[in-house]
Amino acid sequence: MAHKPATFPDFIETARLKLRPPDVADAQAMFASYTQDADVARYMVWRPHSFLETTREFIAGCVAQWDAGTALPYVVTLKSNGQLIGMLDARLHGHVVNIGYVLARNQWGQGLMVEAIRAFTARALGAPGIFRVEATCDVDNRSSARALEKSGFLLEGRLARHTIHPNISDEPRDCFIYAACRR
DSSP states (O other), X not given: OOOOOTTSOSOEEOSSEEEEOOOGGGHHHHIIIIITOHHHHTTSSSOOOXXXXXXXXXXXXXXXXXXXXXXXXXXXEETTTOOEEEEEEEEEETTEEEEEEEEOGGGTTSSHHHHHHHHHHHHHHXXXXXXXXXXXXXXXXXXXXXXXXXXXXXXXXXXXXXXXOTTTOSSOEEEEEEEEEOO
């Protein structure tokens, strides 16, 4: 079982979703759902996967990070049928948790990622020693910015030349930084 910090649950459930630890058996569903989709990968830090083996290697890395407690890459599934639809990756840095997320294109526009972000953020900010959950998004990624805003995150600023999004440019691009903090 995972060696993650005890303050973070293995499972987080919402009205429509279940967030759970990754499993190597998830590779096929992840590949079919979104890792090979160029539209989904547009603002990601990875290129679309052309081969199932690439997704297998990725998910093996996620399992290793979860087990080591260095990150918590939650798989996002539909509660109704268990279908894998995305991920919410939480990277722990002392009192700060940095999140990233991805959602299958056929699930866009339903508020599902907002639901996942809100649920994770509430759990994180309720954990001892965690005071901030933050996320960045490319300045042109309005959908991601809206998801963060709807999740209660506040725009804190613009980070110049911050992240390489290889599907857009080989050079670092400006990003917005959003955060939700414990008050």
